[in-house]
Amino acid sequence: MLLYIHIPFCETKCHYCAFNSYVDKFDIAEHYFRAMEKQLEFELKRFNVQKNSISSVFIGGGTPSSVDAKLYKNIFRQIEPFLVEDAEITTEANPNSTTKQWIEKMMELGVNRISFGVQSFNNDKLLFLGRTHDAIKAQDVISFAHQVGIKNISLDLLYGLVLDTPSLLEKDLDIAFSLPINHLSAYALTIEKNTPFAKRKKIVNSTLELAQIVVDGVQKRGFYQYEISNFGTYKSRHNLGYWQYKNYIGIGSGAVGFLDNKRFYPSKNPNKYIENPLQIKTEQLTLQDQHIEKIFLGLRSEVGIKKEMLTQEEQQKVALLIDEKKLTCKDKTLFNNNYFLSDEIVLFITN
Ligand SMILES: C[S@@+](CC[C@H](N)C(=O)[O-])C[C@H]1O[C@@H](n2cnc3c(N)ncnc32)[C@H](O)[C@@H]1O
Numbered sequence: 001m002l003l004y005i006h007i008p009f010c011e012t013k014c015h016y017c018a019f020n021s022y023v024d025k026f027d028i029a030e031h032y033f034r035a036m037e038k039q040l041e042f043e044l045k046r047f048n049v050q051k052n053s054i055s056s057v058f059i060g061g062g063t064p065s066s067v068d069a070k071l072y073k074n075i076f077r078q079i080e081p082f083l084v085e086d087a088e089i090t091t092e093a094n095p096n097s098t099t100k101q102w103i104e105k106m107m108e109l110g111v112n113r114i115s116f117g118v119q120s121f122n123n124d125k126l127l128f129l130g131r132t133h134d135a136i137k138a139q140d141v142i143s144f145a146h147q148v149g150i151k152n153i154s155l156d157l158l159y160g161l162v163l164d165t166p167s168l169l170e171k172d173l174d175i176a177f178s179l180p181i182n183h184l185s186a187y188a189l190t191i192e193k194n195t196p197f198a199k200r201k202k203i204v205n206s207t208l209e210l211a212q213i214v215v216d217g218v219q220k221r222g223f224y225q226y227e228i229s230n231f232g233t234y235k236s237r238h239n240l241g242y243w244q245y246k247n248y249i250g251i252g253s254g255a256v257g258f259l260d261n262k263r264f265y266p267s268k269n270p271n272k273y274i275e276n277p278l279q280i281k282t283e284q285l286t287l288q289d290q291h292i293e294k295i296f297l298g299l300r301s302e303v304g305i306k307k308e309m310l311t312q313e314e315q316q317k318v319a320l321l322i323d324e325k326k327l328t329c330k331d332k333t334l335f336n337n338n339y340f341l342s343d344e345i346v347l348f349i350t351n
């Protein structure tokens with residue numbers, strides 16, 4: 001079982017970001033955490049969570065490092081009996097707001113993995129993205145996270161902007177790999193509706209050449225690609241769990257939960273969520289929805305898909321893709337040879 005906890009607060013809003021987060025709601029943070037505790041109590045029962053069964057917790061956002069570590073205390077108290085002994089407990093963190101004390105306190109609570117939203121080590125690019133940290137700050141914060149004892153450190157990079165050149169991206173990777181990380185997520189910029197970037201022109205440079213430079217560059221430096229955007233010598237249990245189509249509890253406004261054939265959506269608005277954290281919409285997934293989702297998640301990651309789950313017609317199309325060396329079949333499981341083609345491949349198989 002996986003557990004996701006959403007923190008919908010950010011100090012500033014980055015120009016590209018459409019995640020459910022607010023810069024003007026820090027005054028309700030304490031009430032928000034009390035509401036999450038209520039929802040968590042409810043979900044632990046609904047998901048029939050047993051002792052020693054939660055293998056991964058992921059605190060995401062928004063910006064988890066923008067709120068005091070002591071606010072997380074009760075939640076950790078609640079989940080403690082349900083965690084497996086070596087649970088992966090990750091928090092996202094923004095280099096700008098993360099302090100040494102915050103990391104130490106989160107470690108005391110049980111956090112053993114941090115994913116830093118770095119985006120780039122180029123100060124012009126950071127400014128363009130609307131980030132508030134600079135390259136030195138990001139390097140310092142990762143170094144002291146390691147010094148205080150966080151062994152599993154990841155960082156996010158963003159690429160595919162007009163500013164990106166092969167040499168800029170190579171430099172970003174050189175600096176990333178000089179740091180004590182064992183995981184890296186490299187995301188191609190998508191222009192999201194209602195973001196400042198959506199109103200501007202000349203933002204994106206989505207050439208395959210840049211994407212290939214990033215993927216080749218990360219692999220050349222020793223990290224293994226286990227999903228279209230994720231690399232490491234350590235593979236995140238939480239990420240893998242999503243792609244393996246495992247159930248997950250989602251706590252907080254804008255979080256999503258998944259149980260067998262249902263998805264759960266608590267209110268996206270933090271104030272409404274506080275009023276009633278148990279007002280949760282349910283989406284019933286059809287067999288066809290689940291079928292396509294499994295293929296989609298499996299083929300954009302090393303998880304792959306079991307051949308036997310496909311219809312006869314789909315298996316015929318797969319045979320063509322194997323001939324064209326786009327897919328590989330090993331132990332009755334199909335694997336994608338180029339994650340960048342996953343959308344086209346899934347469309348081809350399922351239509
Ligand atoms: C919730 S945020 C990260 C944590 C923290 N809020 C921070 O930004 O430092 C997760 C990651 O999603 C990625 N991301 C956000 N918006 C994106 C977009 N429009 N296109 C591609 N990646 C995006 C960024 O790399 C970001 O670090």
Ligand code: SF4
Binds near residue numbers: 012018
């Ligand atoms: S990228 Fe992170 S810090 Fe920036 S607005 Fe999105 S969630 Fe907040």
